[in-house]
Every structure is written in structure tokens, then in C-alpha cells.
Amino acid sequence: MANQLLKGKKGIIFGALNDMSIAWKVAERAHEEGAEFVLTNAPIAMRMGEINTLAEKCGNALVIPADATKIEDLENLFEKAMEHLGGPVDFVLHSIGMSPNVRKKKHYTDLKYEWYHQTLDVSAMSLHKTLATAKKMDAINDWGSVLALTYIAAQRIFPDYNDMADAKSLLESITRSFGYHYGIAKKVRVNTISQSPTVTTAGSGVKGFDEFINFSEMMSPLGNADGLACADYCISMFSDLTRYVTMQNLFHDGGFSSTGVTQPVIEKFGSIEE
Numbered sequence: 001m002a003n004q005l006l007k008g009k010k011g012i013i014f015g016a017l018n019d020m021s022i023a024w025k026v027a028e029r030a031h032e033e034g035a036e037f038v039l040t041n042a043p044i045a046m047r048m049g050e051i052n053t054l055a056e057k058c059g060n061a062l063v064i065p066a067d068a069t070k071i072e073d074l075e076n077l078f079e080k081a082m083e084h085l086g087g088p089v090d091f092v093l094h095s096i097g098m099s100p101n102v103r104k105k106k107h108y109t110d111l112k113y114e115w116y117h118q119t120l121d122v123s124a125m126s127l128h129k130t131l132a133t134a135k136k137m138d139a140i141n142d143w144g145s146v147l148a149l150t151y152i153a154a155q156r157i158f159p160d161y162n163d164m165a166d167a168k169s170l171l172e173s174i175t176r177s178f179g180y181h182y183g184i185a186k187k188v189r190v191n192t193i194s195q196s197p198t199v200t201t202a203g204s205g206v207k208g209f210d211e212f213i214n215f216s217e218m219m220s221p222l223g224n225a226d227g228l229a230c231a232d233y234c235i236s237m238f239s240d241l242t243r244y245v246t247m248q249n250l251f252h253d254g255g256f257s258s259t260g261v262t263q264p265v266i267e268k269f270g271s272i273e274e
């Protein structure tokens with residue numbers, strides 16, 4: 001299904017950990033669509049070396065380690081990426097999320113605040129740092145497109161999503177605020193895609209994920225959107241076909257966000273005898 005939608009475009013893709021990662025699928029699709037890009041992830045996430053397999057599949061893409069919470073790493077990333085790609089980029093995918101409180105099963109009402117800081121820094125402030133670094137270095141071309149991935153727990157309570165919900169709220173707010181300033185300055189657009197629950201390393205870390213993904217499937221008229229479908233949506237958002245979309249939170253969830261209840265869910269509860 002390649003249409004060369006990204007022919008001539010250059011980009012940076014954060015967050016491909018393994019072949020389940022949404023970013024992995026975005027990289028494969030962006031390559032098919034003719035884009036040239038740099039892959040990046042936190043140095044610690046590169047220990048298994050899986051990202052090199054992806055780089056080979058994507059026309060020997062350059063891999064540059066960067067902890068997205070560290071400004072000096074981001075400066076090095078944009079500098080090396082521009083050197084390698086021959087100039088500023090046209091698209092950036094921020095596909096980063098991590099909560100020590102979720103990992104260590106701390107309850108939302110009893111968070112460890114040091115970890116809460118880390119959750120917000122890694123999962124949300126890293127987008128601000130990426131955008132601020134890019135803007136200062138003039139590293140994104142006019143009409144460039146920046147995407148971050150989010151989840152509907154930013155708007156509604158999903159108890160086991162814990163402090164990641166707060167991080168996603170902040171991520172979506174940064175998207176609006178920075179989208180305004182970057183739009184005025186350089187016509188760079190910034191959006192979030194709010195994705196269905198998807199089986200990945202980050203996704204499966206959430207307690208009760210298997211039950212929850214089934215519930216979500218039943219509550220979505222089209223069913224859950226998978227990682228590949230999410231990648232397709234990202235490609236369209238990086239393309240020139242969506243030039244005037246900015247500062248938006250875009251639901252990519254098979255209709256889940258607009259659904260109150262579905263017939264299969266009602267039927268699960270059986271009928272109440274008079």
C-alpha cells in the first residue's frame with residue numbers, strides 16, 4: 001500500500017523499542033512511503049540492539065541514541081540528524097512513554113513523587129524539550145509535522161492508567177500551546193494521536209491490560225485500531241494532505257471515544273427479570 005506520500009521528506013522517529021512498538025511500524029511505513037529518517041531511542045533501550053534490525057530494513061537508517069529528557073542529547077540528535085539528512089527535517093514522531101509508578105504498581109492515591117516527576121518528564125515534558133530544541137536550532141522545515149502519541153485517559157478516568165493519565169493531559173496541553181507558537185513562527189504543526197489500547201511493551205505494562213483491551217474492542221464500533229493502522233494515520237499526518245491540521249488531539253480508536261455503550265456490552269449484563 002505504498003503511494004510515495006512521503007517522497008522527499010526527512011524525519012526523526014523516537015521510540016522504536018521492538019517490532020511491537022508503534023514507532024517501529026511507523027518507521028516501516030514511512031520507509032515504504034519514500035521518507036528518509038533517523039531513528040532514536042534512549043541509550044538504555046538500545047541494549048538489545050533490535051533497533052539496528054529496523055535500521056537495516058529502512059535503507060540503513062542512521063541510529064542516534066538520545067534520552068529525550070536531556071537537552072544535550074536532543075541538541076546532539078538534531079545536529080547529527082541535520083548533518084546526515086542534509087538539512088532540517090519535515091516530520092518528528094514522539095512515541096515515548098514510561099511511568100515508574102505504573103511499573104512498580106504504586107496506587108494513584110499513594111504515588112512516589114520522585115517517580116511522578118519522572119513520568120511527567122519522560123512522557124510529556126520530553127515533547128516540550130524536543131520542540132524547544134528543534135525551534136532554537138531551526139531544525140524543522142516550514143509546514144513540518146510533529147506527532148505525539150496519547151491515550152483517552154487524558155480526558156476520562158481509567159484507574160489503572162495511573163499517573164500516565166496526568167502525563168497524557170500535559171502532553172496534549174503542550175501540543176496545543178507549542179503548536180500555537182511554532183505555527184506562528186514557522187508554520188510547523190503539532191498534533192497528538194489518541195490511539196486504541198495496543199499490545200506493546202509499554203501498553204502491556206498497565207495492570208489488567210488484557211481484560212481492558214477486550215472491553216475496548218467491544219466498546220468500539222470498528223473494533224480497536226492496531227499499531228499498523230496507527231502507523232498509516234501517522235503517515236497521513238506527516239504528508240502534505242493534512243497541511244492545515246494543527247494543535248489537535250485526534251482520536252484513532254475505532255469510535256471508542258464517542259460511544260456510550262454498545263449492544264454486545266449490554267448483552268454481557270443479561271436481562272433483568274421483573
Ligand SMILES: NC(=O)c1ccc[n+]([C@@H]2O[C@H](COP(=O)([O-])OP(=O)(O)OC[C@H]3O[C@@H](n4cnc5c(N)ncnc54)[C@H](O)[C@@H]3O)[C@@H](O)[C@H]2O)c1
Pocket residue numbers: 014015016017018020021022023041042045066067068069094095096097098122149150151194195196197198199200201202203204
Ligand atoms: N500501547 C498502547 O496501548 C498505547 C495506546 C495509546 C498511546 N500509546 C502511546 O504510544 C507511545 C509508544 O508506546 P508503545 O505502545 O509503542 O510502547 P513501547 O514500549 O514500544 O514504546 C515506548 C518507548 O518509549 C521509549 N522511552 C522511554 N523513556 C525514554 C526516554 N527517556 N527517552 C527516549 N525514549 C524513551 C522506550 O525506549 C520505548 O521505545 C507512548 O507514548 C504510549 O503511551 C500507547
